[in-house]
Amino acid sequence: MHELGLTRNIVDTIQEVVRKNNVQEVVKVVLEIGQISGVMPEAIEFCFFVCAKGTVLEKAHLEIRRVAALGQCKVCEKEFDLLKGNFSCPSCGDSVWDLISGKELNIKELEVI
Amino acid sequence: MCETCGCGVTTALHEHESEHKKIELEERVLSKNDRLAERNRGMFAAMKVMVVNLVSSPGAGKTTLLERTIRNLKGEMRIGVIEGDQQTDRDAKRIAATGVPVHQINTMDACHLDAHMIQHALDIFALQELDLLFIENVGNLICPGAFDLGEDFRAVVLSTTEGEDKPLKYPGIFIGSQLALINKIDLLEVLEVDLNQYVSFVKKVNPSVQCLSVSAKTGEGMNSWYDWLRQKTYGKIRGAGMQMS
Numbered sequence: 001m002h003e004l005g006l007t008r009n010i011v012d013t014i015q016e017v018v019r020k021n022n023v024q025e026v027v028k029v030v031l032e033i034g035q036i037s038g039v040m041p042e043a044i045e046f047c048f049f050v051c052a053k054g055t056v057l058e059k060a061h062l063e064i065r066r067v068a069a070l071g072q073c074k075v076c077e078k079e080f081d082l083l084k085g086n087f088s089c090p091s092c093g094d095s096v097w098d099l100i101s102g103k104e105l106n107i108k109e110l111e112v113i
Numbered sequence: 114m115c116e117t118c119g120c121g122v123t124t125a126l127h128e129h130e131s132e133h134k135k136i137e138l139e140e141r142v143l144s145k146n147d148r149l150a151e152r153n154r155g156m157f158a159a160m161k162v163m164v165v166n167l168v169s170s171p172g173a174g175k176t177t178l179l180e181r182t183i184r185n186l187k188g189e190m191r192i193g194v195i196e197g198d199q200q201t202d203r204d205a206k207r208i209a210a211t212g213v214p215v216h217q218i219n220t221m222d223a224c225h226l227d228a229h230m231i232q233h234a235l236d237i238f239a240l241q242e243l244d245l246l247f248i249e250n251v252g253n254l255i256c257p258g259a260f261d262l263g264e265d266f267r268a269v270v271l272s273t274t275e276g277e278d279k280p281l282k283y284p285g286i287f288i289g290s291q292l293a294l295i296n297k298i299d300l301l302e303v304l305e306v307d308l309n310q311y312v313s314f315v316k317k318v319n320p321s322v323q324c325l326s327v328s329a330k331t332g333e334g335m336n337s338w339y340d341w342l343r344q345k346t347y348g349k350i351r352g353a354g355m356q357m358s
Contacts, residue, residue, distance in 0.1 A: 006143075021136060023134075037259060038256060095316075105143060107142060109138055110138060111134070112135075113132050
């Protein structure tokens with residue numbers, strides 16, 4: 001359960017941006033969370049509600065975009081969803097691939113007033 | 114409060130057409146940890162210490178693996194250990210009994226070690242007097258996978274008692290590891306499980322990982338692990354020496 005610490009990081013980072021940009025209020029926060037990042041979006045949502053209390057983020061809507069775990073097949077070079085494809089390329093059946101995405105944990109953008 | 118939109122802005126220059134500004138951040142949440150990890154990595158490079166971050170679920174045998182490894186290798190290289198657990202110094206005491214320097218970190222509520230904890234733990238080691246530093250992470254197959262500590266290699270330990278499907282269930286930690294040690298192979302017969310199945314599931318989620326099968330208890334297969342450690346440790350010492358000259 002490392003989501004509380006991560007969410008504190010998220011709120012701290014945004015507060016820093018807020019101070020630098022003379023922002024009155026944060027309306028929306030967009031996060032990207034990869035499917036194999038080891039981070040549970042529901043837990044981040046819960047923690048965000050707690051961590052944002054009493055800050056300029058208090059009323060912000062939290063949007064979480066899941067990023068699929070994609071691999072690129074080393075044989076046929078097709079991209080495929082690792083979790084749906086059970087870690088094997090659905091086109092050629094090979095199981096040697098490079099990881100393209102899925103480990104993200106990013107603050108993508110803010111909407112502010 | 115603004116009477117036009119009720120948005121809480123009171124300044125005269127408040128423009129409604131642009132009131133909801135977008136700020137593109139693209140900031141990695143773990144960027145602070147990553148920066149500290151890079152600092153640790155720089156320190157390890159300067160001091161020519163090879164660092165292995167050992168991760169696994171609780172009870173996979175990390176400490177037993179380290180005890181046997183240290184007893185076998187301490188005559189030929191200088192080893193140190195950082196132990197991570199939520200509570201107690203039980204593991205540190207076991208490692209201390211082998212005669213090498215050890216530091217216990219109690220993470221309390223945290224389920225993983227991070228680069229900042231390692232940075233402080235390094236204060237108690239004379240790094241220039243070490244060739245190999247093990248960081249035994251908190252037993253957990255999820256959270257430690259997200260935190261770079263500055264190590265050269267992350268080795269994941271999977272014990273046969275956990276079941277062969279753990280890599281499929283917890284792919285994240287296996288994907289980021291360079292070495293997988295399948296431990297407790299002395300129990301294969303009792304458990305009636307197939308070692309090849311463990312290897313194939315590990316390889317399935319990480320095709321480039323190197324797999325070694327060992328029993329930290331009986332010593333079976335441990336020579337391959339020692340050879341791996343020798344190769345990486347002496348490689349780093351020589352490599353760093355070449356860079357310095």
